[in-house]
Amino acid sequence: xxxxxxxxxIVLAVTFVSLPLVLRAVxxxxxxxxxxxxxxxxxxxxxxxxxxxxxxxxAIKWAVAYGMVLTLxxxxxxxxxxxxxxxxxxxxxxxxxxxxxxxxxxxxxxxAYAVGFLLAxxxxxxxxxxxxxxxxxxx
Amino acid sequence: xQIDGSDVTVLPAQKRSIGFVFxxxxxxxxxxxxxxxxxxxxxRKVPKARIRARVDELLQLVQLSQHGHKLPSQLSGGQRQxxxxxRALAIDPTVLLLDEPFGALDAxxxxxxxxxxxxxxxxxxxxxxFVTHDQEEALEVADTVVVVNEGRIEQVGTPDEIYDSxxxxxxxxxxxxxxxxxxxxxxxxxxxxRPEAEGDGWAGRITRWNRIGFEVRLEVTLDAxxxxxxxxxQLTRTEMQGLGIGLGDAVRVxxxxxxxxxxx
Numbered sequence: 001x002x003x004x005x006x007x008x009x010i011v012l013a014v015t016f017v018s019l020p021l022v023l024r025a026v027x028x029x030x031x032x033x034x035x036x037x038x039x040x041x042x043x044x045x046x047x048x049x050x051x052x053x054x055x056x057x058x059a060i061k062w063a064v065a066y067g068m069v070l071t072l073x074x075x076x077x078x079x080x081x082x083x084x085x086x087x088x089x090x091x092x093x094x095x096x097x098x099x100x101x102x103x104x105x106x107x108x109x110x111x112a113y114a115v116g117f118l119l120a121x122x123x124x125x126x127x128x129x130x131x132x133x134x135x136x137x138x139x
Numbered sequence: 140x141q142i143d144g145s146d147v148t149v150l151p152a153q154k155r156s157i158g159f160v161f162x163x164x165x166x167x168x169x170x171x172x173x174x175x176x177x178x179x180x181x182x183r184k185v186p187k188a189r190i191r192a193r194v195d196e197l198l199q200l201v202q203l204s205q206h207g208h209k210l211p212s213q214l215s216g217g218q219r220q221x222x223x224x225x226r227a228l229a230i231d232p233t234v235l236l237l238d239e240p241f242g243a244l245d246a247x248x249x250x251x252x253x254x255x256x257x258x259x260x261x262x263x264x265x266x267x268x269f270v271t272h273d274q275e276e277a278l279e280v281a282d283t284v285v286v287v288n289e290g291r292i293e294q295v296g297t298p299d300e301i302y303d304s305x306x307x308x309x310x311x312x313x314x315x316x317x318x319x320x321x322x323x324x325x326x327x328x329x330x331x332x333r334p335e336a337e338g339d340g341w342a343g344r345i346t347r348w349n350r351i352g353f354e355v356r357l358e359v360t361l362d363a364x365x366x367x368x369x370x371x372x373q374l375t376r377t378e379m380q381g382l383g384i385g386l387g388d389a390v391r392v393x394x395x396x397x398x399x400x401x402x403x
Contacts, residue, residue, distance in 0.1 A: 033168075040165035040223075044179035044230055045153045054178075058169045 005087035010095065013081040018074040022067035029063040030056075066133045073126035076119060142233050158227030158235040158265070162242045164219045166211035172222050173198065173207035179230035197225040200259070217248040224256075228263065235267040241276070249273075253280055274314050278302060286310050303399060311401055318371035319403060320394055321361075327373035329398030332359065333391050334384050340393025341365055348386040355379045359392050 003009045037059065041051045057064075079097040086093035088102065096115050103112035140148045147155045159165075167175050173194050180190045198204045201221040203214075211219055220240055227235060241249040257280055260267065271277050277284050278298040286293040286301065286309075293313075294306040305311040311324065318327045321341060335342060346369060347358035353376050358369035370392050384390060394400060 036161055036163060036165035037167055039152075040159060040161060040226075041167070041178065042152045043155075043157060043159040044226065045156075045182045046178075047153060050182060055167060 004085055005089065005093060007093065009085040010082050010093060013085045014075040014078050017078060017081050018071040021070040021074055022064070025067035025070065026060055026063045029060050033059050062133055066130060069126050069129045069133065073123055073130075076122050076126075156230065156233050158230060158232030160220070160223050160227050160235070160237040160240045162239040164211070164216075164223050164243075166219055166223060168211055170210075171207065172203060172209050172211065172214065175211065175222055176225045176229055178226060183230070193229060197229055200228075200262070201225040215248075216244045217252055220244065220252065221255075224259075228265070232265065235265050237267060237269045239270055239272065242272075249276070256280060278314070286313060288313070305399075308401065311399075316371065316373070319366055319368060320370050320392060321365055322403060323394065323400040324403055325394055325398045325400050327356070327371040329395040330370060330372045331393050331395050332357070332372050332374065332382070332384075334382065335389040335391055338391035338393065340391045341370075342389065342391055343370065345384065345386050345388050345390060350376070359390060361392075 003012065037055050038051050041055045046054065077097060078095070079101075082095050083098055086095065086098065088094050088098045090102070094102070096119055100112050100115050100119070103109075103115065140146070142155070142157070147157075167178065170178070176194045176197050177190050180193060185193075194207070195204070198207050201224055203218060203221055203225065206214060206218065206222075211222065214222065224237075224240075241252055244252065253276055269277070269280055271280075278301070281298060283295065284298055284301045285295050288309050294301060294310045296306075301310060301314050305314065308324075311317055316327050317324050318330065320330060331338070331340070333340075341361050343359040343361040345357050346360045347356075349356045355374055355376055355378075357372040357374075359372055360369045372392065
């Protein structure tokens with residue numbers, strides 16, 4: 001599979017830079033709930049997978065959603081890492097941020113603004129969703 | 140380790156069929172009380188109708204029938220622990236382990252739950268191992284008490300045996316209180332106290348007076364050549380009123396005739 005200058009490469013790079021955001025949202029919640037519920041589930045006969053699906057994931061679902069929205073916002077705006085691995089091939093491996101740069105440098109300011117506005121909309125939407133989800137207030 | 144003749148030491152936790160009740164409830168917070176209780180049965184793929192019947196039965200047993208639809212966070216501590224007990228009983232465990240189950244509850248609720256747990260075992264015949272740091276709790280709830288000190292068993296016996304004939308000094312001091320009187324140790328309630336003119340025994344003076352409800356705890360300081368520390372004495376308020384003595388009075392203290400005495 002081709003990685004550099006292709007879609008999988010972009011996914012890898014973005015995952016790498018945004019994974020900490022998910023961890024930062026999920027780890028404190030995991031710490032707070034502890035392992036007691038999981039131990040209890042095990043003592044009642046649940047297997048590792050059943051514990052994960054029935055106990056752990058439901059307990060952290062809001063934190064995961066929160067992390068995912070943050071990740072989305074971060075991924076949409078990612079420029080540096082993506083520019084390096086994607087090569088910015090127009091209509092193939094070009095992301096919105098790279099397009100903004102290309103358009104702007106080609107003096108197509110109007111189009112650059114249009115794409116930029118789209119990015120801004122996504123960011124505002126993410127902000128809205130994050131405000132609704134804020135995991136600390138869900139307990 | 141064997142349960143019912145089969146070795147469970149190497150069995151993974153979910154196959155041991157031991158019911159666990161934890162100190163901090165370990166309630167499944169996102170599930171209703173009924174779903175909590177049903178959990179073990181759902182895992183075992185028991186038919187839905189039978190789960191419902193069993194959950195109803197268990198909720199009735201732990202007196203939570205009205206609360207099945209609530210979330211654990213809407214229950215009081217005592218109710219949550221009863222739910223945890225129903226959840227553990229749902230899988231028909233061969234042994235029930237209760238790890239300081241009432242440790243997080245206030246004294247009054249603890250006493251109620253203790254009574255209730257005792258009565259529950261008249262209906263539900265399951266062997267239970269109850270870990271506690273509360274001596275009173277152990278003596279009240281158990282048929283057999285095992286006193287463990289630093290990982291070693293000090294004594295195994297009925298509550299009466301443990302209290303009346305402790306096997307070691309540790310057990311004597313650990314279960315109930317102990318005080319020194321001259322060359323022996325004994326229980327503070329086995330010390331007989333009289334005004335100096337009337338009684339016999341060691342002469343001393345009441346140096347501390349502490350009343351807790353119906354109970355009076357005294358400290359009697361003897362002559363320093365007999366023993367340096369004070370003698371603890373425990374008696375009821377009624378006994379105390381009959382004696383007509385108070386803080387600072389000269390008294391005599393002796394061991395009760397039937398007292399369990401241990402050389403120091």
